[in-house]
Amino acid sequence: MTNSKPIRLTREGYERLEQALAHEQERLTEATRIVQEQMENSTDAEDTGLEDAKREKRQVEARIEELEDTLARATVIEASEQDSGTVGLGATVVLSNETAKKEMTVKVVSAAEASVRGTDKVPRISDDSPVGEKLIGCGEGDAFVVNLEGGKQVKYKVKSVSY
Template identity: 65%
Template sequence: MAQATSRQVKLTREGFERLQQTLEQEQTRLAEATRILQEQMETSSDTEDTGLEDAKREKMNIEARIDELEDTLARATVIEDHENEGRVELGAIVVLGNETTKKDMKVLVVSAPEATVTGGSLPRVSEDSPVGKELMGRKKGEAFVVNLDNGKQMKYKVKSIEY
């Protein structure tokens, strides 16, 4: 884990702000979970109390999520500059054409930690996902194939890239 801690995480401005909001929500949930746990401990009898165990587990889960969010935010740098103009990189808004269905979809390319945060105006594609891995570094007009877990293949074409 020590190696992962030093790794920098690149986030879009929107993603950074969303992670901060999520952290604040989790801190509010932690305060509530702590209050519930204290109530459970005061009213608990000596016999096994599943409510008390559930409250402890919930508090631990929230604390772990807070630690994860704080770690990500501490390592975060907001993507401001795009070194590879004309190529897909983190923070790019890409219109992908699905060559099979002939439908286009507009997506935001993000890092893995940002992909887990809900909200936002566009669907997100993580750089670690099958589509994201194939998409990174591509130029407008390039077509590529993605091998899905179920053995199927999807063919996409990069129709446009915005930053």
């Protein structure tokens, strides 16, 4: 079920995905050990501990496959490739929520990158999220409206763009 569509990642996002893969590979080693242990100690053909261990191992294997596929299709974009005046992947954007009269700072990344947890001080938003889609290509001073569920609209204004 692998996809052949290329995925654009920031250098930081690529490294974060590599770290996630290494972590999942460690989890697989542990999950494999637990399955073997459960099999050796299992006396009941319907041992729930063994089934739980096998299910956990399959989930870890699926996550590893997903991460390996993403990394294999990844193209790392460097900040120098971006037009520094407009929002693209890897941009840190200061946004003014004109509706709520609040400012926020976000980093625009691909969906694959946004899904991996990190210790970022700046929240990451996907370029295919409602706000992310509207942000791509915007420059300082540009304003846009995002339609939310229930017919609610939020107006944003780009205060600054940096890489």
